[in-house]
Amino acid sequence: xxxxxxxxxxxxxxxxxxxxxxxxxxxxxxxxxxxxxxxxxxxxxxxxxxxxxxxxxxxxxxxxxxxxxxxxxxxxxxxxxxxxxxxxxxxxxxxxxxxxxxxxxxxxxxxxxxxxxxxxxxxxxxxx
Numbered sequence: 001x002x003x004x005x006x007x008x009x010x011x012x013x014x015x016x017x018x019x020x021x022x023x024x025x026x027x028x029x030x031x032x033x034x035x036x037x038x039x040x041x042x043x044x045x046x047x048x049x050x051x052x053x054x055x056x057x058x059x060x061x062x063x064x065x066x067x068x069x070x071x072x073x074x075x076x077x078x079x080x081x082x083x084x085x086x087x088x089x090x091x092x093x094x095x096x097x098x099x100x101x102x103x104x105x106x107x108x109x110x111x112x113x114x115x116x117x118x119x120x121x122x123x124x125x126x127x128x
């Protein structure tokens with residue numbers, strides 16, 4: 001089955017209720033990452049060309065780990081030291097945040113810092 005991702009949403013559309021309290025971010029992402037959801041990775045200014053990854057695990061020191069799906073090595077190399085918009089797709093909706101200071105580990109996994117702001121967008125008929 002092909003993984004499905006959704007584009008990011010403008011922060012202007014977020015209500016304050018959709019913002020996850022900072023003290024809950026680690027636990028929330030850790031719980032969701034255990035389900036290995038699909039993740040869309042987008043440029044901060046390019047929400048059309050998303051790349052697909054799987055959420056792998058959350059580390060309190062290293063950050064968030066993602067396994068790229070069919071992302072060519074040259075594209076991965078260009079992601080190093082950049083910031084990207086991540087959209088984690090779950091059964092209840094999607095979580096959106098900016099992943100900062102991207103790195104690629106020896107297994108070609110993408111790693112980013114633990115975000116300080118995460119927004120939860122409830123599932124609805126159509127995202128976008």
